[in-house]
Amino acid sequence: MTERSDGQITVSGLTKVYRKVRAVDDLSFTVAPGRVTGFLGPNGAGKTTTLRMLLNLVTPTSGTATIGGRHYADLEDPIRAVGAILEASGAHRGRTGRAHLKMLCYAAGIPASRADDVLNLVGLTPAAKRKFKGYSLGMRQRLGIGAALLGDPQVLILDEPANGLDPEGIRWMRDLLKGLADEGRTVLVSSHLLSEMEILADDLVIIAAGKLVRQGTVTDIIDSMGAAQLRVRTPKPDELIAALDPATVVRRNEDGALLVSGVDARTLGDRALEARVPLYELVADKPDLENVFLQLTAGKAAIR
Numbered sequence: 001m002t003e004r005s006d007g008q009i010t011v012s013g014l015t016k017v018y019r020k021v022r023a024v025d026d027l028s029f030t031v032a033p034g035r036v037t038g039f040l041g042p043n044g045a046g047k048t049t050t051l052r053m054l055l056n057l058v059t060p061t062s063g064t065a066t067i068g069g070r071h072y073a074d075l076e077d078p079i080r081a082v083g084a085i086l087e088a089s090g091a092h093r094g095r096t097g098r099a100h101l102k103m104l105c106y107a108a109g110i111p112a113s114r115a116d117d118v119l120n121l122v123g124l125t126p127a128a129k130r131k132f133k134g135y136s137l138g139m140r141q142r143l144g145i146g147a148a149l150l151g152d153p154q155v156l157i158l159d160e161p162a163n164g165l166d167p168e169g170i171r172w173m174r175d176l177l178k179g180l181a182d183e184g185r186t187v188l189v190s191s192h193l194l195s196e197m198e199i200l201a202d203d204l205v206i207i208a209a210g211k212l213v214r215q216g217t218v219t220d221i222i223d224s225m226g227a228a229q230l231r232v233r234t235p236k237p238d239e240l241i242a243a244l245d246p247a248t249v250v251r252r253n254e255d256g257a258l259l260v261s262g263v264d265a266r267t268l269g270d271r272a273l274e275a276r277v278p279l280y281e282l283v284a285d286k287p288d289l290e291n292v293f294l295q296l297t298a299g300k301a302a303i304r
């Protein structure tokens, strides 16, 4: 099957205009097989709309989105080519997880025995005979991932798959997705959990306000921001923030320190002196993905 040999996702000039908003705006990027690619953006950036266009659930205003060189609608055997979860999976409330997956197998012409394999894969075997209405959010999420895997697809497209998972569930999913990528599959996953993405993803596509902000490996993107984040301690944080350029990104750390990016230590020290703000600590930390993400998307309208 051609989809198996080439699971590259290619988005080219993709645009979706709703009445009032350009949800996706001339977006182009590629997603390679054999890697986990994180799809990141602030709320309302256009991630879900992009994924829905890839899956032929929303019609683009212009541009194209293809999987292995084909539009989703033209795939010969879509369930074996692409598995997707777009939100916590739905199922008939009175049906068991096992019956739900068997029904999907039947509908897709997949042997029913695959349902049990997949339940095992997603850790739901002990709950296989319980009804969906009694499933927790994390269990529903696992069932959704199971449904996406039924066709043993070359490409996986997952919108916020970690939603509702506890820390152990998140680690389980990380291992599962990394394993699937190691088998040569294409794994595209959107998430707001930046520290998790930093561990999980090989590559990133970052968008804001419908446009591409950055594409590359996690390491390259973090390194490209070069300037380290500053950790600052002062008894007058509000005065210090007021003395800094408005484009500077400041986060308040739980331990009371300020994490500042977009300004170098010397400038910050000078500004503090001018504003007569005492500094008790001024240290440069290596930037993390959260910090880089905030810098890259700062000032780009999110909720539109």
Ligand SMILES: Nc1ncnc2c1ncn2[C@@H]1O[C@H](COP(=O)(O)OP(=O)(O)OP(=O)(O)O)[C@@H](O)[C@H]1O
Residues within 6 Å of the ligand: 018, 019, 021, 022, 023, 041, 042, 043, 044, 045, 046, 047, 048, 049, 050, 303, 304
């Ligand atoms: N069916 C629709 N009709 C009108 N506007 C829409 C529709 N779907 C999405 N939008 C708008 O398009 C923009 C992008 O939405 P989208 O859901 O794709 O963003 P997102 O990046 O997935 O956001 P989040 O991280 O909050 O889930 C938003 O401004 C949203 O309000």
